[in-house]
Amino acid sequence: METVTNQLVSIEKPEIVAPPDWQPVIIGILCNWCSYAGSDLTGTSRLQYPPNIRIIRVPCSSRVDTWFLIKSLQTTADGVLVSGCHPGDCHYISGNYFARRRFLVTKKLLNFVGFHENRIQFSWVSAAEGPKFAKVVSKVTEDIKKLGPLHLYKKENFEK
Amino acid sequence: MDYTKQIQEIATRLFAEDKIDVFVGYRLTGFDDNQVPALIRESKDVPLLVFNQKSVFNLSNYLKNDHTRNKRVGLVVKGCDSRSLNLLLTESQVKREKLYVVGIACEGVVDDAGQKMQNCLECMVPAAVVYDELLGEANMERRFIINADIQDMAAKELVQRREYFEEVFENCIRCNACRHSCPLCYCAKCCIDQETATLYNGANTTSSAFHALMTWSLHLAGRCVDCRNCEKACPSHLPLHLFHKWNERVIYENFQEHLAGVHEGDRGAFYKYSMQDPDDFIM
Ligand code: SF4
Ligand code: SF4
Ligand code: SF4
Numbered sequence: 001m002e003t004v005t006n007q008l009v010s011i012e013k014p015e016i017v018a019p020p021d022w023q024p025v026i027i028g029i030l031c032n033w034c035s036y037a038g039s040d041l042t043g044t045s046r047l048q049y050p051p052n053i054r055i056i057r058v059p060c061s062s063r064v065d066t067w068f069l070i071k072s073l074q075t076t077a078d079g080v081l082v083s084g085c086h087p088g089d090c091h092y093i094s095g096n097y098f099a100r101r102r103f104l105v106t107k108k109l110l111n112f113v114g115f116h117e118n119r120i121q122f123s124w125v126s127a128a129e130g131p132k133f134a135k136v137v138s139k140v141t142e143d144i145k146k147l148g149p150l151h152l153y154k155k156e157n158f159e160k
Numbered sequence: 161m162d163y164t165k166q167i168q169e170i171a172t173r174l175f176a177e178d179k180i181d182v183f184v185g186y187r188l189t190g191f192d193d194n195q196v197p198a199l200i201r202e203s204k205d206v207p208l209l210v211f212n213q214k215s216v217f218n219l220s221n222y223l224k225n226d227h228t229r230n231k232r233v234g235l236v237v238k239g240c241d242s243r244s245l246n247l248l249l250t251e252s253q254v255k256r257e258k259l260y261v262v263g264i265a266c267e268g269v270v271d272d273a274g275q276k277m278q279n280c281l282e283c284m285v286p287a288a289v290v291y292d293e294l295l296g297e298a299n300m301e302r303r304f305i306i307n308a309d310i311q312d313m314a315a316k317e318l319v320q321r322r323e324y325f326e327e328v329f330e331n332c333i334r335c336n337a338c339r340h341s342c343p344l345c346y347c348a349k350c351c352i353d354q355e356t357a358t359l360y361n362g363a364n365t366t367s368s369a370f371h372a373l374m375t376w377s378l379h380l381a382g383r384c385v386d387c388r389n390c391e392k393a394c395p396s397h398l399p400l401h402l403f404h405k406w407n408e409r410v411i412y413e414n415f416q417e418h419l420a421g422v423h424e425g426d427r428g429a430f431y432k433y434s435m436q437d438p439d440d441f442i443m
């Protein structure tokens with residue numbers, strides 16, 4: 001099949017120059033049963049990860065409405081990370097399969113309208129994967145630092 | 161493609177047999193050869209009904225208002241309209257036994273300038289898929305042409321796409337006509353109203369338009385049937401089909417060639433899943 005949707009060109013010129021002390025804000029939406037427990041384990045094992053992530057706990061990755069991602073990008077976030085259980089491990093059996101579909105479409109659509117693909121990221125982190133969680137957060141933070149602050153469609157730019 | 165006579169006959173018959181309370185069809189505006197939807201309640205009004213290549217609107221949108229809800233309704237549907245009707249049936253918004261559906265094997269409709277509309281040139285399912293009676297040839301050819309606009313847009317760089325869409329969001333006046341005209345947007349409380357402009361909150365901004373149009377198009381992802389009611393209704397003439405065609409294509413390519421509303425009982429793409437769904441974009 002001829003594909004058009006997998007060939008988006010995503011080179012980004014920084015939109016605005018970041019102030020020297022700028023730190024990105026990343027909204028991390030984690031599922032209660034795997035990824036949140038995984039992030040807990042990261043903490044209890046005293047692994048270091050960047051403090052840029054602001055964690056929100058949700059019951060399941062399929063609770064993550066596409067709207068949450070749009071709202072995050074529109075308000076404070078420079079990037080969003082959503083994390084849930086590995087396929088097959090969902091506490092509610094199939095929640096993450098539904099979520100996976102929505103995530104792909106949301107990511108592609110936001111990329112289509114002008115957000116760099118690295119601003120919206122997803123991961124599967126199980127309750128036993130503390131080190132993986134630290135790695136994921138470091139990677140996302142690195143990616144977003146490279147892209148610089150997000151100012152596109154920010155609410156405060158318009159409400160004066 | 162002129163089924164005026166046949167539709168008038170069917171409507172007369174249905175009223176005579178007392179099978180319907182209201183017939184939803186098209187009539188002329190009275191000023192020019194453009195048409196508007198018509199709700200016919202008595203057989204004496206039946207001669208107003210027309211159907212030809214100017215019958216552009218998707219009438220399944222009129223199943224959700226007080227004039228038709230819980231009534232026995234006769235309805236004219238083209239191919240795309242029948243797909244949205246199919247979804248409304250699957251999503252329990254209308255009852256099949258209350259409907260008498262006149263399906264059309266559609267040869268395409270034209271815009272104000274008399275040109276065939278883009279969605280009709282690319283039409284996948286021209287013949288109605290739900291009907292009690294079909295006018296025209298049932299086995300019309302189905303095709304899948306990739307929308308040229310999204311191909312052009314996808315070939316551009318991120319910065320160019322961003323500039324283009326910034327202008328789109330800037331020109332949206334947040335009137336919500338796109339949502340109201342969409343047959344598949346029937347929620348009593350709609351979440352994009354959260355940022356609808358009022359006199360006080362000054363929410364009519366590019367930011368709120370971004371929020372609303374993105375949320376809206378994602379609610380239609382895997383359900384939109386490309387009837388372009390939304391685009392016809394938009395007072396700013398925004399290219400809303402770009403969002404919908406893009407989503408449709410992403411879903412078609414990645415989720416087992418899903419097409420909304422073609423099969424009876426088939427739900428939107430987000431209401432099912434498969435083990436083969438792509439996983440490579442997830443860390
Ligand atoms: S999209 Fe297809 S079914 Fe709909 S009006 Fe055009 S040709 Fe007819
Ligand atoms: S979003 Fe527009 S094109 Fe899609 S079904 Fe609704 S009105 Fe039709
Ligand atoms: S935009 Fe979403 S919430 Fe609003 S009416 Fe449409 S489907 Fe319902």
Ligand code: SF4
Binds near residue numbers: 398
């Ligand atoms: S109809 Fe057009 S102007 Fe009105 S809200 Fe929709 S996109 Fe914006």
